[in-house]
Amino acid sequence: MANTYKVHFVSNRNPIVNSQGRITGFGPNLSQAQGVDIRYGEVQVTVTGAPKQGKIVPGTLRVYDEKILVEKGKAQIRGSDQMFSALHPAFVSAKTIILFAHGFFNTFSDSVERAATILSFYGIHAEIIVFSWPSAGTLIGYQHDRATSRQSGPAFARVIRRLATELAGLSSTAPRPTVHLLCHSMGNYVLRFGVQALLAQPQDTKPGETQPAVPATHLPTIFNQIILAAADEDSDAFDRQDKLKALPDLGRGVTVYYTHEDWVLTFLSAGIEFNGPRLGAGGPDNMATISDKVSAVDVSDVVPAELNMNSHQYYRLYTPVRDDEVAVLAGQAPDKIHNRAATGVPHRYRIEPAVG
Known part of the structure; x- marks a missing residue:
């Protein structure tokens, strides 16, 4: 049985433009302003099998x-306004x-298609927004992705700030949506630098305002639940102010899913790239020193020990x-x-x- 889902997206990838000047997709590299500029949109995805x-x-x-740069007296056109207008219902x-x-x-196609399969597999009646950062889309592109994910933090922070602004604008007596954050693999590395950008500038500044001179040490609560799956991030991340x-x-609440059977983290990230112990392979280093909001869940007993990508994709493959x-x-x-x-x-x- 096939089902079709609307996927909202935000991307700091380089746009692919046809001869008529229309954007037909997004590539593997950072957008023009070093990945800080972002485009918003939506796409329909059919899920089967x-x-x-x-x-x-x-x-x-x-x-x-x-269209941000406009003549004096003319209104700017913001893709974010259009996306959140579509999300208003x-x-x-x-x-x-x-x-x-x-x-x-x-x-880019993988990212939006993956988002739709998550809705289908989880069986949740929800809207999904995918932040599609510039991954090369190849197994040998790990170092490329590591660099672009690091540079994508400020753009991801922009999305979170705008989401926070929309939530803050709701009436105190009106129903409120339940908003979750789900990060997989190197998306957690994007998140680290997004958190650092948020600490540097927790809220959007209005024209004429300046950014805070001293970074914040705490952030506002925006999400209900935060899930970090197969995190390609350091295992000491929750102990470090410069990380998470x-x-x-x-x-x-924050839930970290991990398994020592994760081939990508134990072989590629830690083994070949010489990254330190991975958060997604062993969980946080020391639960006693980090926030009580954080739970760590070992999935090793329900994920087959296979030397393939499935052991890294368990969050969307194994019931x-x-x-x-x-x-x-x-x-x-x-x-x-249940079953914990x-x-x-x-x-x-x-x-x-x-x-x-």
Whole structure:
């Protein structure tokens, strides 16, 4: 059975333009202003099969107009205004909204198709916004992706700030959407530099305002749940102010999924690229020194030990992990989620195989 989903996107990739001047897609490199400038849009994706596979519906890519530099007296045209106008019904009807940052080895098409398969596999009635940063979309492009993901932090921070502005603009008596953040693989590295950009500038500045001279140490709560899956990030990230120590401020809860069976993290990232111990391979270094909002969930017992990409894509392929994530997004208490077992370390759990 096939289902079609609308995927909202924000991208700091280089636009691909046809002879008529129309944007027909996005490439693997940073956009013109070193990746700080971003474009907004939407696309329809059809999802079929098991495992879920997505395919962009031809002719449905819509990139919103953007014109910031205008003549005096004329109004600017902002793609963000158009996207949040399209999302307004979801905001006022208290719908679920997921902001998704994909991992490495993703073309633009891969990223939006992946977002649609997540909605389908999770079975959540939600709107999804994918931040499509400039991944080369090749397995040998790891170093390229590492560099562009680092440079994409400020653009990701822009998206989060605008989302926060929209939420702040809602009436205190009006229904409020439930907003989650989901980051996979190197998308967590994007998140690190997004958090640092938010600390440097927590809120959008108005014309004539200056940025704070001293970086903030805390951030406003924007998300309900934050999920970090197969994070290609350092295992000490939550202990370091220059990494993700401030991240728990952004959400009511943070869940880190990890497995030592993750081939990409243990072989490619840590083994070949000589990165330190990975957050997505062993979880946080020391649960006792980090925020109590953070839970760590070991999925090793329900992810097959395979030397392929599946062990890195478990968050969207294996139902035991999916069911755990859906429970997290539904707001279930960490110690009450079905098929989780305590490990003896506070806030650290493992998913057990279903019996029968």
